[in-house]
Amino acid sequence: xxxxxxxxxxxxxxxxxxxxxxxxxxxxxxxxxxxxxxxxxxxxxxxxxxxxxxxxxxxxxxxxxxxxxxxxxxxxxxxxxxxxxxxxxxxxxxxxxxxxxxxxxxxxxxxxxxxxxxxxxxxxxxxxxxxxxxxxxxxxxxxxxxxxxxxxxxxxxxxxxxxxxxxxxxxxxxxxxxxxxxxxxxxxxxxxxxxxxxxxxxxxxxxxxxxxxxxxxxxxxxxxxxxxxxxxxxxxxxxxxxxxxxxxxxxxxxxxxxxxxxxxxxxxxxxxxxxxxxxxxxxxxxxxxxxxxxxxxxxxxxxxxxxxxxxxxxxxxxxxxxxxxxxxxxxxxxxxxxxxxxxxxxxxxxxxxxxxxxxxxxxxxxxxxxxxxxxxxxxxxxxxxxxxxxxxxxxxxxxxxxxxxxxxxxxxxxxxxxxxxxxxxxxxxxxxxxxxxxxxxxxxxxxxxxxxxxxxxxxxxxxxxxxxxxxxxxxxxxxxxxxxxxxxx
Amino acid sequence: xxxxxxxxxxxxxxxxxxxxxxxxxxxxxxxxxxxxxxxxxxxxxxxxxxxxxxxxxxxxxxxxxxxxxxxxxxxxxxxxxxxxxxxxxxxxxxxxxxxxxxxxxxxxxxxxxxxxxxxxxxxxxxxxxxxxxxxxxxxxxxxxxxxxxxxxxxxxxxxxxxxxxxxxxxxxxxxxxxxxxxxxxxxxxxxxxxxxxxxxxxxxxxxxxxxxxxxxxxxxxxxxxxxxxxxxxxxxxxxxxxxxxxxxxxxxxxxxxxxxxxxxxxxxxxxxxxxxxxxxxxxxxxxxxxxxxxxxxxxxxxxxxxxxxxxxxxxxxxxxxxxxxxxxxxxxxxxxxxxxxxxxxxxxxxxxxxxxxxxxxxxxxxxxxxxxxxxxxxxxxxxxxxxxxxxxxxxxxxxxxxxxxxxxxxxxxxxxxxxxxxxxxxxxxxxxxxxxxxxxxxxxxxxxxxxxxxxxxxxxxxxxxxxxxxxxxxxxxxxxxxxxxxxx
Numbered sequence: 001x002x003x004x005x006x007x008x009x010x011x012x013x014x015x016x017x018x019x020x021x022x023x024x025x026x027x028x029x030x031x032x033x034x035x036x037x038x039x040x041x042x043x044x045x046x047x048x049x050x051x052x053x054x055x056x057x058x059x060x061x062x063x064x065x066x067x068x069x070x071x072x073x074x075x076x077x078x079x080x081x082x083x084x085x086x087x088x089x090x091x092x093x094x095x096x097x098x099x100x101x102x103x104x105x106x107x108x109x110x111x112x113x114x115x116x117x118x119x120x121x122x123x124x125x126x127x128x129x130x131x132x133x134x135x136x137x138x139x140x141x142x143x144x145x146x147x148x149x150x151x152x153x154x155x156x157x158x159x160x161x162x163x164x165x166x167x168x169x170x171x172x173x174x175x176x177x178x179x180x181x182x183x184x185x186x187x188x189x190x191x192x193x194x195x196x197x198x199x200x201x202x203x204x205x206x207x208x209x210x211x212x213x214x215x216x217x218x219x220x221x222x223x224x225x226x227x228x229x230x231x232x233x234x235x236x237x238x239x240x241x242x243x244x245x246x247x248x249x250x251x252x253x254x255x256x257x258x259x260x261x262x263x264x265x266x267x268x269x270x271x272x273x274x275x276x277x278x279x280x281x282x283x284x285x286x287x288x289x290x291x292x293x294x295x296x297x298x299x300x301x302x303x304x305x306x307x308x309x310x311x312x313x314x315x316x317x318x319x320x321x322x323x324x325x326x327x328x329x330x331x332x333x334x335x336x337x338x339x340x341x342x343x344x345x346x347x348x349x350x351x352x353x354x355x356x357x358x359x360x361x362x363x364x365x366x367x368x369x370x371x372x373x374x375x376x377x378x379x380x381x382x383x384x385x386x387x388x389x390x391x392x393x394x395x396x397x398x399x400x401x402x403x404x405x406x407x408x409x410x411x412x413x414x415x416x417x418x419x420x421x422x423x424x425x426x427x428x429x430x431x432x433x434x435x436x437x438x439x440x441x442x443x444x445x446x447x448x449x450x451x452x453x454x455x456x457x458x459x460x461x462x463x464x465x466x467x468x469x470x471x472x473x474x475x476x477x478x479x480x481x482x483x484x485x486x487x488x489x
Numbered sequence: 490x491x492x493x494x495x496x497x498x499x500x501x502x503x504x505x506x507x508x509x510x511x512x513x514x515x516x517x518x519x520x521x522x523x524x525x526x527x528x529x530x531x532x533x534x535x536x537x538x539x540x541x542x543x544x545x546x547x548x549x550x551x552x553x554x555x556x557x558x559x560x561x562x563x564x565x566x567x568x569x570x571x572x573x574x575x576x577x578x579x580x581x582x583x584x585x586x587x588x589x590x591x592x593x594x595x596x597x598x599x600x601x602x603x604x605x606x607x608x609x610x611x612x613x614x615x616x617x618x619x620x621x622x623x624x625x626x627x628x629x630x631x632x633x634x635x636x637x638x639x640x641x642x643x644x645x646x647x648x649x650x651x652x653x654x655x656x657x658x659x660x661x662x663x664x665x666x667x668x669x670x671x672x673x674x675x676x677x678x679x680x681x682x683x684x685x686x687x688x689x690x691x692x693x694x695x696x697x698x699x700x701x702x703x704x705x706x707x708x709x710x711x712x713x714x715x716x717x718x719x720x721x722x723x724x725x726x727x728x729x730x731x732x733x734x735x736x737x738x739x740x741x742x743x744x745x746x747x748x749x750x751x752x753x754x755x756x757x758x759x760x761x762x763x764x765x766x767x768x769x770x771x772x773x774x775x776x777x778x779x780x781x782x783x784x785x786x787x788x789x790x791x792x793x794x795x796x797x798x799x800x801x802x803x804x805x806x807x808x809x810x811x812x813x814x815x816x817x818x819x820x821x822x823x824x825x826x827x828x829x830x831x832x833x834x835x836x837x838x839x840x841x842x843x844x845x846x847x848x849x850x851x852x853x854x855x856x857x858x859x860x861x862x863x864x865x866x867x868x869x870x871x872x873x874x875x876x877x878x879x880x881x882x883x884x885x886x887x888x889x890x891x892x893x894x895x896x897x898x899x900x901x902x903x904x905x906x907x908x909x910x911x912x913x914x915x916x917x918x919x920x921x922x923x924x925x926x927x928x929x930x931x932x933x934x935x936x937x938x939x940x941x942x943x944x945x946x947x948x949x950x951x952x953x954x955x956x957x958x959x960x961x962x963x964x965x966x967x968x969x970x971x972x973x974x975x976x977x
Contacts, residue, residue, distance in 0.1 A: 084537045097536065104530050106537060203537040209772035238539050239774050317772055320571050323580035324534050328638070339636075343573060366571070366767035375769060 004029035005166040023056035023074025043162035044121040055118040073116025078168035081122035084203040093137035096350030106203020124158030145482035150408040153183030160187040178428025181440035185403035185452020196435035197242035200235030206321040208314035225249035252463035258292030263396030267303040276446020300388035306430040312378035319362030403440040403452030499654035505687040511644040513540030524639035532644035534578030546646035554591025567771040576619035589613035608653030619643035659723035674820035722747035806836035828865030862896030871899040
């Protein structure tokens with residue numbers, strides 16, 4: 001039998017109810033792994049094993065009485081440190097919030113607590129979710145469990161690494177331009193960016209408000225469906241949250257792909273893809289055809305401008321969202337002779353280089369005299385991209401692309417070159433701009449590193465995404481684990 | 490008229506809306522309270538929080554916008570106004586920018602120069618900020634050791650009303666504010682208490698040669714926290730600009746601070762750069778769509794406005810325009826008047842009492858009519874007693890003073906007094922002597938030419954007799970005692 005920490009969450013849910021294992025045993029298995037590899041992988045900023053043990057104990061007690069503890073009970077979870085957790089410090093991987101302890105739970109955290117949340121810790125990330133490698137953490141980088149010399153992706157790199165390394169069974173991430181899907185792809189996991197508005201953003205520390213979404217990072221599609229069903233749904237505290245009935249995502253997994261119309265945007269299959277990524281994606285498309293789907297190339301002409309538009313809109317919103325970190329009310333304060341000096345010193349020493357770069361970009365883009373040329377223009381591009389997708393979804397049920405042009409790159413490889421780092425999100429960013437859902441599933445290996453396949457769907461059509469992903473997952477039979485003997489053990 | 494120049498005045502008004510909860514969270518929006526007790530993660534701008542719009546605030550804003558004859562935007566958008574200030578928790582204010590709630594309105598004013606129409610450029614919704622207290626001997630930021638923040642007001646819904654530069658005199662500006670305040674009171678959208686900061690006003694002032702169609706360089710005058718301050722600040726600023734222009738100087742575009750103690754406006758010490766607020770649409774809120782049904786529903790629910798009430802007071806009660814204007818200058822005043830009339834008092838008599846004795850009392854004590862202890866029914870009763878000849882007008886005035894002090898019924902006061910006046914010369918002379926002896930300073934003032942001093946002395950005698958002394962007689966006796974007219 002596989003070790004407990006490598007089980008899927010849904011397997012553990014069933015085992016716990018059959019009383020084959022206890023929640024404490026599951027947690028002990030994860031804890032053992034943490035003790036062994038956390039020093040090398042560095043998935044977490046803050047560990048909450050005490051609270052996890054309490055939750056596991058409570059789950060066992062309920063199960064012992066034959067009562068239902070909730071689907072998250074006893075399943076060790078990593079929660080990205082951008083989600084507010086009452087009483088547990090929430091740093092956003094930034095010095096400026098190094099000792100910040102929230103007084104409230106994010107809505108997703110509160111919902112999971114209602115379902116028995118067993119949180120192992122707060123996962124590492126790029127500072128304020130800005131980055132694609134988790135190297136921009138003020139607390140040091142996370143490493144990819146497949147190869148410790150490589151990045152786990154970002155910004156939800158800690159969440160993905162924890163699940164891949166067996167330091168958690170599943171995780172929550174957040175995705176503004178690919179921050180769930182890209183690390184899921186780099187770590188051989190499933191990651192879903194829900195439709196904008198499906199999952200509450202209340203308590204998700206804002207990076208770019210019109211793009212941010214919380215979503216699952218899991219070992220398989222079923223876990224993804226299960227976790228999504230626990231966090232999705234309207235929240236009166238979030239005005240952008242959609243008032244919709246949440247479908248049963250688990251039953252959506254049933255079915256096949258016969259007659260499914262699959263579009264492949266040519267813009268996302270251009271140069272820049274490594275041969276291994278290209279062949280893995282083409283292999284998956286052939287599989288889909290073989291299963292009865294109609295696969296066809298298509299074109300979304302404005303996707304070529306997505307990256308440019310994104311790097312105006314996201315920094316613009318970020319420049320405003322991050323203004324509140326000023327040393328006045330909470331977080332880091334570095335004293336100065338007067339208020340302005342205090343502001344300057346606090347922010348100069350509290351924020352890292354990438355955050356400062358984006359604040360400056362965004363401030364510039366919103367400045368009088370430049371607003372129309374930058375922010376205004378970017379919003380127009382965004383509208384055109386929305387239109388492109390709308391048109392494509394008239395002809396296709398889903399669109400498919402690589403999640404990333406390359407597998408995980410080496411630590412330090414792109415740190416000095418922000419533009420090449422930004423390019424690693426070229427396939428994922430259009431999805432956030434359009435507000436549509438997308439899932440990344442592993443579809444093969446290149447040089448022993450996982451390759452991710454991205455499936456994009458219509459607004460609120462997570463059910464179709466999950467079904468296609470589940471069918472492909474079964475057909476691909478991807479059961480790889482982080483390679484032993486490359487440092488992790 | 491001022492030597493060839495005319496003033497051009499526009500106002501920017503902020504009024505706190507009378508909602509139970511704040512603009513974007515459920516915190517108590519009422520005034521006062523221990524610092525930072527009316528706060529929550531949302532209005533403190535903690536990481537991760539999101540705003541949720543208060544529907545009531547939208548309704549109240551729509552009411553005012555309609556009363557000011559504005560067009561209501563079917564779709565309006567909130568923007569973020571970005572600037573750093575310690576009393577603003579998020580370092581941006583959620584406000585409205587190019588798509589405000591109401592536009593293109595107007596308000597007609599009856600002024601000495603005739604009826605003028607003041608254009609309303611816009612009416613929009615935004616959130617208030619907190620309050621900074623600078624801890625130093627002077628209470629000013631310069632030299633303060635540290636500052637304290639109170640976020641109780643942070644997030645309270647604010648209405649911003651911007652007028653066209655359609656006013657020409659300080660009096661017109663004062664009238665506009667008075668009328669606007671009265672409208673807001675009638676609509677019950679704001680408490681309109683300038684001293685508590687629930688109604689605030691800044692003015693843009695410029696001068697131009699009479700007949701010119703162009704606008705001169707303007708200054709923005711801030712910190713006027715009463716109608717009187719508004720009038721005096723504008724009066725000062727117009728004089729200052731005129732003197733500058735007439736002596737060949739130029740007006741500098743700047744923000745000036747009204748210093749009520751020194752009676753001057755002074756330039757605000759700010760950095761030499763223009764603020765760039767980097768407005769952009771608030772991504773945490775969806776655009777506000779106000780459909781016709783909602784707008785028409787609000788329109789249908791609008792109460793009688795001051796202008797209509799004024800006309801009704803003239804027509805239904807036969808009041809002269811001056812009376813009607815004064816009695817509708819605040820909602821409470823008009824309500825009081827109508828209550829006195831409906832309790833049986835003849836309208837004109839009710840008006841006379843309110844504009845005379847009652848207003849004098851309000852002014853002297855600096856109190857609001859809501860705080861007066863005499864009920865409309867009691868005033869009506871007193872008026873009835875005068876009408877019937879039960880008491881003389883002079884007597885009634887004394888009784889009214891006692892009613893104001895004690896809140897007692899006029900009938901019981903009159904009965905207690907036995908309705909008798911003390912006209913016994915001997916008794917009064919003794920009292921006059923006593924008062925003169927007790928108030929040497931006042932006596933000296935009187936002899937030095939101060940008319941008012943006599944009134945004070947009469948009042949003292951009246952007090953000693955519980956108001957029963959015949960004031961006419963006291964007056965005569967005092968003059969005799971003090972040796973004739975003042976200064977004489």
